[in-house]
Amino acid sequence: MITTAPMAAACMASANAPPNSVVHFSRADTEPVRAVGDFIARTGGRLRLFFLPAYAPDLNPDEWVNQNLKARVAREAVADEQGLTAAMHSGMHRLQKRPDSIRAFFADPHLSYISP
Known part of the structure; x- marks a missing residue:
């Protein structure tokens, strides 16, 4: 199971990524995604968050x-x-x-x- 802290840490590491970098999650666990969404909102548009369907390998x-x-x-x-x-x-x-x-x-x- 992925917890909020590792996901937020991954996003913070991505904060140095080029503008328009993408973070994507499935909707499986809403609490960590909410925390990550809050973090991404504070990046001023440098990161974008996309939610994928539960099964969408393509x-x-x-x-x-x-x-x-x-x-x-x-x-x-x-x-x-x-x-x-x-x-x-x-x-x-x-x-x-x-x-x-x-x-x-x-x-x-x-x-x-x-x-x-």
Whole structure:
């Protein structure tokens, strides 16, 4: 379970983010979201809050990263848990080094709500 303090801390860390940065939550737990919403309201528009439906993987950029990793790992010959771990780490490292790949996810019309 995510509590208010970690969510607020994540938003505060995001306060140094570029203008129009996005924070998104599902409506699962309203108390932490209310605290985060209050914090975001005090950022003067630097952060924007979007509420996603309970299940909307096509609207969640995290799921686009997961989908990319799963597709990459599926193409590799993984024999055991150690191989799977190595393949996942390799895929994450590749995405870290290729921010253009991450930006490309946001070009999809499903994620247009995030664009400034």
